[in-house]
Amino acid sequence: MATKGHNEVKESLREMTRIFQPKDPKKFVKDYVRKYHIMGGYEEELTSVVEHELGRMNSSIS
Numbered sequence: 001m002a003t004k005g006h007n008e009v010k011e012s013l014r015e016m017t018r019i020f021q022p023k024d025p026k027k028f029v030k031d032y033v034r035k036y037h038i039m040g041g042y043e044e045e046l047t048s049v050v051e052h053e054l055g056r057m058n059s060s061i062s
Helices: 003-020 025-035 043-061
Strands: none
Touching (some): 003 043
16 A cells, blocks of 8 residues: 555544444454455554554543
8 A cells, every 4th residue: 555545544544433433443444444445454554543543532531
């Protein structure tokens, strides 16, 4: 994935995470990858992005 495209995917995923606040990050990323036709092999990295964003959201609420 190209750097610019990769950053756009990550930012889009962060925004979607803030909107939907998924309970299961792995399932959320799997559905996201399938829906938006993201190349395979990035699921782990994108899952960590979702988990990190959820952690940031939870820490800002407390």
